Amino acid sequence: MTDIFELLKGKPGDTDYEKKGVIVQGITGSYGSIHAKQMISYGTNVVAGVTPGKGGQKFEETIPIYNSMQEAVDATNAKISIIFVPAKFFLGAAKDALNSGIKLLVAIPEHVPIRDTMEALDLAKQKGAIIIGPNTPGIMIPELIKIGIMPPMPFKAGKIAVLSKSGTLLYEISDALTNAGFGQSITIGIGGDPVNGTRLIDAFEMVKDISDLEGLVIVGEIGGDSEEMLAQKIMDLGFNKPTVAYIAGRAAPKEKRMGHAGAIVMGTYGSAESKVSMFNKANIPVAKRPAEVPVLLAGKMENRLE
Amino acid sequence: MQLLEFQAKELFREYGISLLDSISSTNIEEGRKHAKQLGYPFVIKIQVPVGGRGKAGGIQKCQNDDEFDIKYPQVMDLEIKGEKARAILLEKMADIKKELYLSIFLNRSKRCYTIIASADGGVEIESVKNQIIKEIGLGHVSDEVAKEVAKEMGLEGITAEGVVDTLKKLSKLTIEKEAELVEINPLAIMQDDTVMALDGKFVTDDNANFRHEELQKYQERTEIEEQAEKSGFSLIELDGDIAVVGNGAGLVMSTLDMLSDNGGKPACFLDVGGGATTESVYEALTLISKLNRVKGILVNLYGGIVKTTVVAEAFLKAYENNLIDIPVFSRLKGTESEKAKEMLQGSKTKIFDSIEEAINAAVMGTKK
Numbered sequence: 001m002t003d004i005f006e007l008l009k010g011k012p013g014d015t016d017y018e019k020k021g022v023i024v025q026g027i028t029g030s031y032g033s034i035h036a037k038q039m040i041s042y043g044t045n046v047v048a049g050v051t052p053g054k055g056g057q058k059f060e061e062t063i064p065i066y067n068s069m070q071e072a073v074d075a076t077n078a079k080i081s082i083i084f085v086p087a088k089f090f091l092g093a094a095k096d097a098l099n100s101g102i103k104l105l106v107a108i109p110e111h112v113p114i115r116d117t118m119e120a121l122d123l124a125k126q127k128g129a130i131i132i133g134p135n136t137p138g139i140m141i142p143e144l145i146k147i148g149i150m151p152p153m154p155f156k157a158g159k160i161a162v163l164s165k166s167g168t169l170l171y172e173i174s175d176a177l178t179n180a181g182f183g184q185s186i187t188i189g190i191g192g193d194p195v196n197g198t199r200l201i202d203a204f205e206m207v208k209d210i211s212d213l214e215g216l217v218i219v220g221e222i223g224g225d226s227e228e229m230l231a232q233k234i235m236d237l238g239f240n241k242p243t244v245a246y247i248a249g250r251a252a253p254k255e256k257r258m259g260h261a262g263a264i265v266m267g268t269y270g271s272a273e274s275k276v277s278m279f280n281k282a283n284i285p286v287a288k289r290p291a292e293v294p295v296l297l298a299g300k301m302e303n304r305l306e
Numbered sequence: 307m308q309l310l311e312f313q314a315k316e317l318f319r320e321y322g323i324s325l326l327d328s329i330s331s332t333n334i335e336e337g338r339k340h341a342k343q344l345g346y347p348f349v350i351k352i353q354v355p356v357g358g359r360g361k362a363g364g365i366q367k368c369q370n371d372d373e374f375d376i377k378y379p380q381v382m383d384l385e386i387k388g389e390k391a392r393a394i395l396l397e398k399m400a401d402i403k404k405e406l407y408l409s410i411f412l413n414r415s416k417r418c419y420t421i422i423a424s425a426d427g428g429v430e431i432e433s434v435k436n437q438i439i440k441e442i443g444l445g446h447v448s449d450e451v452a453k454e455v456a457k458e459m460g461l462e463g464i465t466a467e468g469v470v471d472t473l474k475k476l477s478k479l480t481i482e483k484e485a486e487l488v489e490i491n492p493l494a495i496m497q498d499d500t501v502m503a504l505d506g507k508f509v510t511d512d513n514a515n516f517r518h519e520e521l522q523k524y525q526e527r528t529e530i531e532e533q534a535e536k537s538g539f540s541l542i543e544l545d546g547d548i549a550v551v552g553n554g555a556g557l558v559m560s561t562l563d564m565l566s567d568n569g570g571k572p573a574c575f576l577d578v579g580g581g582a583t584t585e586s587v588y589e590a591l592t593l594i595s596k597l598n599r600v601k602g603i604l605v606n607l608y609g610g611i612v613k614t615t616v617v618a619e620a621f622l623k624a625y626e627n628n629l630i631d632i633p634v635f636s637r638l639k640g641t642e643s644e645k646a647k648e649m650l651q652g653s654k655t656k657i658f659d660s661i662e663e664a665i666n667a668a669v670m671g672t673k674k
Contacts (some may be wrong), residue, residue: 058503076614088516113514115484118417118444136579137584149580151609166556167580168608192555194414204593221556224414248559251566252575254524255308259540259555259577261513262414267357267432291662 004130004186004206007104008145009081020230021047021078022147023102025069025085025093027059032084035108035149036063039082042146048072050081050096063244069093069100082106082138082147090134091116098127106147107197112120117195132198135260136189138166148189158183160297163200163208164219165190165226166260169248172290173219180294185210192221192260200226201233208239215242215297218284221272222249223263231278242300245279246287247272307510309671310353312395313524314488314506321479323472324502328397334378338398341374352381353393355526357507362386367399386521388545392526400504405492406459407434410480412487412511418443419480420475421451425459429611447477450619468501469493483521484514501577522535530596531608537589540579546571548668552606553582559598561606564661570669573600582607586630587620595629602633602672606661609640614657618646630654635668637661 004231010017022039026032027049030095036059040046049059049064056066066072069081078214081102087109097105112134124131128250132139138148141230142155150167154175160182164170170189177184188203198206200218216239220227227247250272252258253265254265265271276286285300287293309317312330319325329340330353341348352364359365364384366377382391407427413420421440422431438458442451451472456466472493480488489507496502510521527535534541540555550565550572552558558577564573574597578586588606594603607617617638624630634655638646647657658664 087513091421111513113484113517114486114511115514116412117445121417122444153500164556166554166559168552169556169606170552172557172639173558195417199415219556221559226415231413246560248556248563250563251572252559252562253542253544256542257512257540258542258559258575263510263555263559267430288567289662290560291660 002077005141005210005289007130008141009170016045016181018144019045019242020080020145021045021076023047023069023072023076023078023081024049025083025097026064027051027065027079027084028054029084037148042152043220044145044147047076047078059088069096069102073102073192079103080106080147080164082108084108087111087113087134087143091120094120094131098123098129103129103179105131105197106138107131107136107191108138108149110135110192112193114193114195117193118196121195121197128208132188132249133191133193136191139186139188141186142184147210147239149190150162150187150189154178155187156183158185159212159214159278160209160217161213161215162187162217163203163207164188164199165192165221165262166219166248166289169246169290173217173246173293176291177217177294177297180298182215182294182297185213190226192262194224194262196226200230204230208237213241215244215301217293217297218245220275221263222252222258222265222275223258223260223271224249225270225274228278229273229283231275232281234284235288242297242304243284244287244293244296244300245284246290247275307512307525308355309510310392311351311506312353312393312467314508315503317479317483317550318503318506323475324468324500326398326400326504328395328504330393330395331533332393334654335384337378337394337573338374341371344396344398346370348401349397349399350377350381351395351397352384352386352391353395354386354389354391356387356389359386367640381402382518387539398495398504401497403497403499403502404495406469406501407431407491408476409487409489409491410476411489412485413441415620416441421447421455421633422456423459423473425461431489431491439639446481447473449474464499465495465501472501472503483518484511485509486511497529530593534576534593537586537593539576539590539593541593542575543569544572544574546573547599547601548672549573549576549597549600550606551576551578551590551594551603551604552609553578554580556608557608561604561661563664565604565668568665568669570604570665570672573597577654582609582612582617584616584620584623587617588623591620591624591630598622600632602635602668603630604664604668605634605636605638606664607636607638607640612640614638614640614646615649616647618655621650622653625653635664635669635671637664
């Protein structure tokens with residue numbers, strides 16, 4: 001298993017420790033440029049941008065733009081990239097990145113065909129790389145590095161890991177956690193698509209061994225069975241850090257796609273009841289409202305001390 | 307999108323999967339002509355995008371003209387799980403020996419296509435016994451795998467050959483059309499031991515629509531849904547009276563849940579997408595103004611980078627243009643919310659600090 005913290009921070013003593021280089025694919029697009037600026041102002045070390053046909057230009061007068069990922073990686077040695085291209089160009093951009101040696105790929109686009117996601121994942125597996133997304137807000141270590149589109153305000157450095165399928169609920173719940181005094185050690189957006197590069201169980205693998213982890217928050221939603229798989233895994237491993245879940249979509253009608261391509265209940269597959277009952281089985285309380293998450297987490301922590 | 311039975315069968319026919327003769331119609335005059343063409347006896351089948359048609363009386367045997375005149379309108383007028391008939395399919399009656407189950411679906415957690423097969427089909431998938439499940443990667447079903455499946459189903463001879471053939475065609479169809487699910491239930495064993503698809507379910511990956519112009523004729527959208535899609539929104543019409551708007555699918559689902567918990571009935575799910583701007587909120591209000599039954603609007607926006615004053619401007623513009631005259635209950639998270647409150651003072655938009663307060667006010671304010 002790749003160590004996500006090593007990818008995002010590096011090792012103490014490395015010349016680029018805690019300032020790992022990030023390449024932005026689609027940096028000259030309207031969305032890509034806004035968020036490249038936002039990432040830079042958050043402190044992320046954006047070292048290059050890629051837009052085919054615009055090689056040789058500079059972004060914000062300082063960051064070099066290249067025509068291809070190979071050129072950008074050769075020049076910067078970066079291992080991380082974030083993709084902002086339209087969905088239909090995602091697969092091409094992802095292949096370009098993976099074939100150039102990128103080890104962590106954050107896929108922002110929504111509406112990527114599932115087949116393209118699966119092909120990109122196949123290649124990532126061969127190359128030993130991780131894909132976060134598509135349709136993800138991204139990944140961040142609060143107050144250190146942000147590779148994504150999340151607004152900075154809700155997040156604060158701390159010791160709770162937050163894994164979320166939804167973007168805005170990640171902000172909403174992190175905000176509630178921060179206000180209750182629970183900062184976050186890492187937040188990972190899984191994405192709202194049916195097939196995720198990093199599934200909830202994979203994200204859990206990334207965070208479960210953080211030495212000073214004090215709690216885990218899982219933000220799920222209807223569709224698929226990744227919440228059920230995670231609950232099972234937590235039971236199997238006997239993971240005993242305070243864990244709380246939230247599931248969106250209890251009131252959603254069946255067989256309707258609720259905004260996210262992955263948020264659909266087919267029969268009983270993907271239903272909120274199925275997820276809630278698995279979490280209950282794993283002794284993980286499920287909040288009814290986002291605001292209830294920090295309350296339940298505090299309760300779990302107290303129980304543990306007794 | 308989920309195709310109707312007759313649409314799925316059009317694709318089955320194109321791929322050479324064996325079917326009974328059938329014709330679809332949308333009114334009784336058309337249906338009568340088809341009845342003559344087809345000849346009695348046949349089955350009248352309602353075309354709705356949900357399961358459980360048989361139990362609800364949506365599938366009726368028909369022996370003659372008199373029965374036809376009674377049963378066709380009966381089936382046409384049914385409403386199954388809230389879905390009205392889109393069409394009626396007349397299909398020849400089959401004399402069958404046994405019902406099998408066959409499907410290929412996109413396995414989300416295993417990230418590959420997966421076959422489910424069973425020798426005990428004809429019931430909803432949750433109740434199908436002795437399921438054979440085979441993960442098959444991203445490619446087509448091989449002859450070898452198809453034969454293995456038929457063998458595990460306990461089939462022999464012509465029937466086994468028929469299942470192998472059907473499975474390979476089904477896999478070609480799934481891959482070429484980028485389906486999330488293609489299901490034949492039941493796949494019937496006929497008196498001569500051949501197999502035929504008696505029902506069909508087909509769910510496409512909408513994100514691949516741009517590569518499948520040929521499937522767009524099956525797209526079924528209301529005018530409002532079409533406008534929503536043009537604006538890049540997701541809109542789902544529901545049958546309550548409080549319209550729910552927000553940014554981000556998760557946040558809107560969450561708002562729907564909390565509203566329902568508090569006794570409110572949502573009239574729609576409207577996700578304006580990750581960001582929120584004056585234009586997008588105004589556009590959302592325009593769409594809602596076209597929905598019937600709406601007595602109030604519940605807005606839950608997590609602006610993040612967006613200033614709430616920008617959103618308040620959209621409400622003011624909507625009142626100024628007489629776009630809406632119903633109360634709006636909103637929770638706007640983001641900067642400048644005090645200023646936004648001032649801007650909206652005296653208007654029909656109320657801003658609340660928490661979503662819980664906004665929901666309570668919406669439920670109370672729309673009760674009559």
